[in-house]
Amino acid sequence: MCFSSSRSLSTPLPLYLLALAVFAMGTSEFMLAGLLPDIASDLGVSVGAAGTLTSAFAVGMIVGAPLVAAFARDWPARGSLLAFVLVFSAAHAVGAVTTSFVVLSATRFVAAVANAGFLAVALTTAAGLVPPGRKGRALAVLLSGTTVATIAGVPGGSLLGTLLGWRATFWAVALVCLPAALGILKGIPARPGRTDTADRPSEPALRAEISQLRSPRLILVMLLGALVNAATFGSFTFLAPLVTDAAGLATPWIPVVLVLFGAGSFAGVTVAGRLSDRRPRLVVAAGGPLLLVGWPALAVLAEHQVAFLTLVFVQGALSFAVGSTLITRVLYEAAGAPTMAGAYATAALNVGAAVGPLAAAATLAPVGNRGPLWASGLLVLAALLTALPFSRARQSSRAR
Numbered sequence: 001m002c003f004s005s006s007r008s009l010s011t012p013l014p015l016y017l018l019a020l021a022v023f024a025m026g027t028s029e030f031m032l033a034g035l036l037p038d039i040a041s042d043l044g045v046s047v048g049a050a051g052t053l054t055s056a057f058a059v060g061m062i063v064g065a066p067l068v069a070a071f072a073r074d075w076p077a078r079g080s081l082l083a084f085v086l087v088f089s090a091a092h093a094v095g096a097v098t099t100s101f102v103v104l105s106a107t108r109f110v111a112a113v114a115n116a117g118f119l120a121v122a123l124t125t126a127a128g129l130v131p132p133g134r135k136g137r138a139l140a141v142l143l144s145g146t147t148v149a150t151i152a153g154v155p156g157g158s159l160l161g162t163l164l165g166w167r168a169t170f171w172a173v174a175l176v177c178l179p180a181a182l183g184i185l186k187g188i189p190a191r192p193g194r195t196d197t198a199d200r201p202s203e204p205a206l207r208a209e210i211s212q213l214r215s216p217r218l219i220l221v222m223l224l225g226a227l228v229n230a231a232t233f234g235s236f237t238f239l240a241p242l243v244t245d246a247a248g249l250a251t252p253w254i255p256v257v258l259v260l261f262g263a264g265s266f267a268g269v270t271v272a273g274r275l276s277d278r279r280p281r282l283v284v285a286a287g288g289p290l291l292l293v294g295w296p297a298l299a300v301l302a303e304h305q306v307a308f309l310t311l312v313f314v315q316g317a318l319s320f321a322v323g324s325t326l327i328t329r330v331l332y333e334a335a336g337a338p339t340m341a342g343a344y345a346t347a348a349l350n351v352g353a354a355v356g357p358l359a360a361a362a363t364l365a366p367v368g369n370r371g372p373l374w375a376s377g378l379l380v381l382a383a384l385l386t387a388l389p390f391s392r393a394r395q396s397s398r399a400r
Contacts, residue, residue: 015141017187018122021085021180022145025115027153028092028173029057029146029353034158034240034254035166042166043101047241048361054237056105058354060112061119062347068117069343070206077125078188082181084118087111089177096170116346123331123342125188139328140273147269147320151262155255158240162251209337213344218333220387222348224284225326227383229352231295231376232319234360236261238372239312245369246302257312264316272321272328280325284387287322292380294318299373323349 032039032054040050068084091111095104126138153176157169212218235242243249243257275283294315301307327345334341359379363371 014188015126015138017180017183018081018126019142019145019148020183021081021118021177022122022142023149023153024085024173024176024180025088025118026146026149027157027176028088028111029054029115030149030236030258031153031157031161031169031173032237034155034258035161035169036237036240038161038166039104043099043104045101048364049101051237051357051361053105053108054233054357055354056108057112057115058233058350058352058357060109061116061350062354064113064116065120065343065346065350066340068113069120069340069346077121078184080121081118081125081184081188084114084121085177085181085184087114088118089174089181092170092174092177096167096174112350116343116350119346119349120340120343123345125342139324139331140269143269143320143324144266147262147266149262151259151266155258155262158255158258206340209340212334212337212340215333218330218344221326221329221333222344222351224383224387225323225330225345225348226351226355227379227386228288228291228319228323228326229349230356230359231291231352231379231383232323232356233353234356234379235295235298235315235372235376237357238360238364238369242302242369242373247305247308248303249305257309260309260313261316264313264318265320268317268319268321269324271317272325275325280329283325284322287318287325288380288384288387291315291318291322292377292384295373295377295380299370299377302370302373 032050036047036050036053039045039053040047043050088111091107091114095107095111098104098107122142123139126142157172160172161169239257239261240254243254244251247253249257272283294311298308298311298315301311327349330345330348331341334344337344356376356379359375360372363375367374
């Protein structure tokens with residue numbers, strides 16, 4: 001793989017086209033945080049049951065990422081990405097017209113499988129568009145689509161849902177996918193970052209790529225990424241009722257709080273993108289303990305509105321800084337699996353997205369609306385306790 005000097009100094013345009021599609025998908029993945037009460041009321045289910053839509057989406061991502069990546073590993077990247085975006089759009093069109101909660105759950109699962117396939121291919125594609133030592137930067141650009149979704153897409157979807165109903169938000173996501181699909185068709189090479197097939201070494205067999213999962217370091221960073229992401233999704237999914245009940249703010253404040261969390265996430269992933277390639281341990285060692293303190297602090301100080309708004313921003317920044325750094329490390333540790341590394345990163349990301357809302361929902365009845373915040377704190381604590389023995393062992397090894 002070769003790179004021109006200008007390419008090594010600037011971000012390739014196709015990365016931003018991929019980020020546009022990730023924006024549409026990120027809007028869908030996060031938008032339920034502001035729509036759960038309306039969906040529950042319209043379809044006759046509880047808010048806790050409606051929260052399982054987030055888990056259904058995450059389960060589809062977990063199942064879809066490795067399976068679709070393995071199935072499509074020999075497909076041209078452009079055709080794969082285009083197909084995934086169009087299926088994602090169609091699933092939202094069906095979800096917008098259904099009156100059945102079961103059907104809506106099924107569309108979330110199908111959309112998630114398409115999203116998983118897209119991310120698995122996009123992560124590998126993004127890593128191939130930049131020099132080997134800039135994977136963190138590439139991932140930061142790609143994930144900026146998600147963080148911009150939390151800043152603009154999710155609050156906009158929440159506002160649109162307030163004005164026109166939650167179905168209008170689903171239609172909006174379906175329509176946003178269309179220009180993203182056009183951008184992929186026009187801007188993404190069929191096999192980006194690769195030389196001519198005759199000059200390119202053959203890729204490892206699928207069995208060899210799957211065998212990378214035997215690496216303890218790869219499993220560790222996947223587990224840590226899953227735990228941190230579970231904490232993020234657990235609290236973010238139930239942020240809307242927290243705003244109106246615990247913080248005592250009016251309903252129009254929900255989009256504002258979502259914007260604050262999104263702005264923090266954008267700041268966090270941007271800073272981490274500059275550090276995760278060279279100093280990942282600094283990001284995790286500094287951000288992890290702060291993240292641990294932040295979730296319980298948000299639960300205790302929720303009724304103090306200024307503190308609540310400040311901590312929402314801070315937790316968004318810390319969650320995405322630590323989380324994106326860990327997912328970047330998955331790509332590095334899975335370097336021996338060039339077509340499956342993106343699937344491993346996507347699976348790690350979404351194991352947390354599935355477990356987090358379920359763990360958070362389980363706390364609503366016994367603890368109340370602040371329960372998800374306490375659950376997030378426990379998930380981060382589990383991540384730090386898991387990482388600590390490995391960190392000490394590594395330091396001891398270096399000392400010897």
